[in-house]
Amino acid sequence: MATVLAVPDATRKGNQAYDLMRREIVACRLLPGTRFTEAEVMERFEIGKASCRIALQRLAQEGFVSSMPRHGYRVSPVTVKDVDEVFALRMELEPLAARGAAGRVNRAHLERLEQACRRKITVEMGNQIDFFLEANRGFHLAIAAAAGNGRLYRTLSGLLDEMTRLVALGFGVQGVRPNIENDHTAMIEHLVAGDADSAALVARRHVETFRDMTLEKVIASLRDTAVVAPVQPPMQAPMADGGEP
Known part of the structure; x- marks a missing residue:
């Protein structure tokens, strides 16, 4: 032995x-x-x-x-450039994952994760954000897993880990919970229907919208906390508009 x-x-x-x-x-x-x-x-x-x-x-x-x-x-400090880079990559990879997952997802599993993202928990704000981030991470990785591309899954997993710190800084320091709209629900419908084009479009819009929300909160937190590094100007990247982490 x-x-x-x-x-x-x-x-x-x-x-x-x-x-x-x-x-x-x-x-x-x-x-x-x-x-x-x-x-x-x-x-x-x-x-x-x-x-x-x-x-x-x-x-x-x-x-x-x-x-x-x-x-x-x-x-290590957090800068606006960090937000830009993480979300720029997500905006390319999340639509790719949605296309690959169209017609291959488990509807009940995604709906459970979506409900967990919306759940209101009577605990202090930091823990609320922790619960939200875990459920949101699970939702997006379930789509990546359904796409069947292991490298895509691992890359998105790393990006979502990095995003956790950005969201915690932006929303946690500001004392607010991310506001989830209906993008997850729309994505589920398109994915279950096998509509790859619509699923990819919603996925991109979703990431773009959450990027804008997170950027606003991170900038406010960088200004409000004395210990952080100065804000760097955001990078210019080809993007549009859409919904949550």
């Missing part, structure tokens, strides 16, 4: 601290631009120096934090 090697305690605790800090950063409970030291991380998570450095090294490798020599670390 193969011998199972135990994970060293420092590595296990470092990975746990990484998971917790990543969640805090993505949800913008640790705001972009926030500065902190190794000592603060060690105290907060009750870990030693080796575990702390494992967590921070992983976060730095993934671009969530950056090291400032002799001044600790900083949570």
